[in-house]
Amino acid sequence: MPEGLLLRPQRGEGLPGRDLRQRELRRGDGRGVAAHRRATAGRLSRAGRPVPLSGRVGRLVFSGTSGVGRSVSRAKGGFLLKLYIVKRILMLIPVVAAVSVLVFFLMRVLPGDVVSGILGIEETPEVRAALEKQFGLDLPLHRQYLQWAGGMLRGDFGVSLRTGKPILPEFLSRFKVTFELALLASLIAWVLAIPLGILSAVKRNRPVDLLIRVVGLIGVSIPNFAFATLLILGLSLGFSYYPPVDFVGFFEDPLANLECLIFPALVLGCIMAAGIMRMTRSSMLEVLRQDFIRTIRAKGAGERIVLLRHALRNSLIPIVTIAGMQIGSLLGGTVVTEQIFSLPGIGQMTLTAIFKRDYPVVQVNVLIIACVYVLVNLAVDLAYTGIDPRITYR
Secondary structure: OOOOEEEOOOOOOOOOOOOHHHHHHOOOOHHHHHHHHHHOOOOEOOOOOEOOOOHHHHHHHHHOOOOHHHHHHHHHHHHHHHHHHHHHHHHHHHHHHHHHHHHHHHHHHOOOOHHHHHHHHHOOHHHHHHHHHHHOOOOOHHHHHHHHHHHHHOOOOOEOOOOOOEHHHHHHHHHHHHHHHHHHHHHHHHHHHHHHHHHHHHOOOOHHHHHHHHHHHHHHHOOHHHHHHHHHHHHHHHHOOOOOOOOOOOOOOHHHHHHHHHHHHHHHHHHHHHHHHHHHHHHHHHHHOOHHHHHHHHOOOOHHHHHHHHHHHHHHHHHHHHHHHHHHHHHHOOHHHHHHOOOOOHHHHHHHHHHOOOHHHHHHHHHHHHHHHHHHHHHHHHHHHHHOOOEEEO
C-alpha cells in the first residue's frame, strides 16, 4: 500500500461477531450503542480497558439516518483527498532537486565537452576561452548550477548550446510524439494483457495457460531493441514493407500518423503487455480462491459476472500499479525504439543531446521526465480509491 493510503475495514469487519448484533449496531440510533455494550460486556482490550465504541461502529452510529453524518463524512473525505494531493506535490520538490543535482554533475564528469565538439580541429586556447565565457562554462560548477536552477525556477529553460534555440518549444513539440507513442503502446498492452491474463487464470495448468505463460515469459525476456530489429527484418524480408521514416503529425494525416506509430507502439506494447498479463494472472488466481467468489457462484451468478464484475475488480490494484509504473517508464524509456524507427520524440532528442554534450537540453529533458513520472504515480494512487472504496487517505 503506498504511503499515505489506508485500507479501511470492510462493512462488518472489526465488529464483535457477524450475527444479528451487527445489524443492530448499524441502525445508527441508541439501540446500536446498547447492542455494542451488550456484545462486548465482560470483554477487555489488550490494555485492560473495555472494548471501545470506535471505527466503523462509531461512524455508523454518528451518520444516523438524517444524512447530516454522510455529508460531514464526504466533506472530510474531500479535505483528506486535497491534503493528500498537496503532500504528494510537496514531495515533488526534494525529488526534483535531487534529480537536478545528479544530472547536472553527472553531465560534467562525462569525458569530452561541448566546446571541443563545436570547435573540432580548429580549437585554440583563445577561441576556447571565448566560447566557454559565452556559454558560462568558465564559472565554478556551483555557480553554473545556481544560475541554471534559478533560471528554471523563473521559467527560463535556457537555450541549446548547439543550435542556440530555446529548449522548451522543441521539447513540447517532441513530447507530443512520445506521448502519442506511449498512449498507443499502453492501449495495445491493455487490450492484449487483460483478456490473456484472465484466460490464463481461468484455464490454469491447461495447454492454453502454458502457451500464454511461455509467450509472456518471452515478452518479459526479450529486449525492445531486439524485438524492433526482428520486426523490421520480418516486414522487409517477408512482405517487402518498410516502416515510414518521415514522421507525419496526427492533425496532418491521421492514417499516415498511425502508420508511423503502429509498429514502434506494437514493440513497446507487447513487451509491456507481458508484465501486465503475468500480474493479471497471479492476481486473478488469488481472488478466485477467496470465499466471496464461491458465494457469488453459489447464488447462481453467471461466470462472466463473476470474472468481470467481482474477480477482476478486486484484482485491479496490483495491475494498475504495474501499469502506471510502466507508463511512466515509457515516457523516458523510448530512446532506443524512437531511434530505430526514426521518430522525433524526446528519447531521440535526449540521446542526441547526450552524444553532443548539450548540457542544458539533457538537464531539462531529464528533469521534466522525472516530474511526469511522479505525477503519473500520483494519478495511480488516486485511482486506488475508485477501484477499492475501502481505501482512504490519511
